[in-house]
Amino acid sequence: xxxxxxxxxxxxxxxxxxxxxKAALPSEKISSKIEKLSRRKNKITKPIVISTxxxxxxxxxxxxxILSSNxxxxxxxxxxxxxxxxxxxxxxxxxxxxxxxxxxxTLDSCIMDEFGNAGSVxxxxxxxxxxxxxxxxxEKTPHVMIVGSGALEFALANGFKKVNLLxxxxxxxxxxxxxxxxxxxxxxxxHNHDTxxxxxxxxxxxxxxxxxxxxxxxxxxxxxxxxAIIGAGLFSDNNVGAAAATGLGESVIKIAGSHTVxxxxxxxxxxxxxCVAAVERIAEMQxxxxxxxxxxxxxxxxxxxxxxxxxxxxxxxxxxDGENKLTDSDYLIKG
Ligand code: GLY
Numbered sequence: 278x279x280x281x282x283x284x285x286x287x288x289x290x291x292x293x294x295x296x297x298x299k300a301a302l303p304s305e306k307i308s309s310k311i312e313k314l315s316r317r318k319n320k321i322t323k324p325i326v327i328s329t330x331x332x333x334x335x336x337x338x339x340x341x342x343i344l345s346s347n348x349x350x351x352x353x354x355x356x357x358x359x360x361x362x363x364x365x366x367x368x369x370x371x372x373x374x375x376x377x378x379x380x381x382x383t384l385d386s387c388i389m390d391e392f393g394n395a396g397s398v399x400x401x402x403x404x405x406x407x408x409x410x411x412x413x414x415x416e417k418t419p420h421v422m423i424v425g426s427g428a429l430e431f432a433l434a435n436g437f438k439k440v441n442l443l444x445x446x447x448x449x450x451x452x453x454x455x456x457x458x459x460x461x462x463x464x465x466x467x468h469n470h471d472t473x474x475x476x477x478x479x480x481x482x483x484x485x486x487x488x489x490x491x492x493x494x495x496x497x498x499x500x501x502x503x504x505a506i507i508g509a510g511l512f513s514d515n516n517v518g519a520a521a522a523t524g525l526g527e528s529v530i531k532i533a534g535s536h537t538v539x540x541x542x543x544x545x546x547x548x549x550x551x552c553v554a555a556v557e558r559i560a561e562m563q564x565x566x567x568x569x570x571x572x573x574x575x576x577x578x579x580x581x582x583x584x585x586x587x588x589x590x591x592x593x594x595x596x597x598d599g600e601n602k603l604t605d606s607d608y609l610i611k612g
Pocket of ligand 1: 471472490491492493502503504522523524525526527
């Protein structure tokens with residue numbers, strides 16, 4: 278190619294890129310929003326916590342104890358989801374989680390604090406509180422993510438106890454599934470949900486988030502999904518807000534779901550509008566979106582929350598102003 282042609286092509290490319298960037302990112306609007314948010318950073322704020330599904334209600338209770346006594350958002354979200362991880366009756370998170378198709382309960386979790394630090398654990402076995410292991414990885418190592426036997430070794434070395442996570446009830450469900458052996462992922466709705474994701478704004482105006490799960494029941498051994506991946510199952514930016522995902526993790530990973538939601542809020546969308554944009558992105562890019570469920574929750578720096586899902590049936594719990602309330606999320610596929 279002649280240098281003149283190269284120059285013209287480069288110029289066209291650069292001009293188009295600049296035009297696109299300008300259209301996609303109204304820079305004045307973004308900087309004024311960020312300025313506004315940072316000015317509020319040190320103001321006393323009314324705390325709020327949002328979490329996925331109806332098990333968000335007891336999880337929020339534990340988080341609220343910390344938030345209402347001016348505690349730190351990171352402590353609130355960790356202690357909140359710890360309640361669900363320890364409950365043997367909840368078979369999609371922690372102890373009592375349904376196993377993979379080979380009978381092993383394997384956990385994924387990730388966490389982010391108000392300084393943008395992140396920790397993550399994947400394919401963790403025999404430890405109840407995957408979220409607390411993720412926090413330890415964030416705080417005690419130079420890494421973000423540790424998986425499998427390395428994660429178990431790290432947890433044991435840091436004082437976590439080894440526990441068999443497979444309860445009799447979960448084992449029975451797995452044995453029943455083995456007989457059918459059709460390898461169909463379970464339907465996710467208000468009766469059979471998955472990840473708990475939790476986002477909190479504390480009274481210092483700071484935001485943190487966490488998500489934790491035993492993943493899709495009867496998955497392939499070694500499968501890791503969105504709940505271990507920063508930007509997919511969870512993302513938090515203390516200048517803007519945070520988001521978490523629930524539902525089919527493979528779908529969420531493909532659009533970097535929670536990061537997408539936070540970036541939409543950065544561009545000026547409300548938490549609900551940002552969740553709608555992420556769900557619409559899935560619908561645009563994944564032809565089979567009608568066959569599965571994904572839901573997002575979001576919280577912004579002003580303490581506003583929102584949620585949206587592909588299908589009917591997603592619920593989220595919000596604790597604010599002393600009231601803990603479960604709400605049916607709005608959704609895309611109507612009729
Ligand atoms: N969202 C949890 C999972 O897909 O494992």
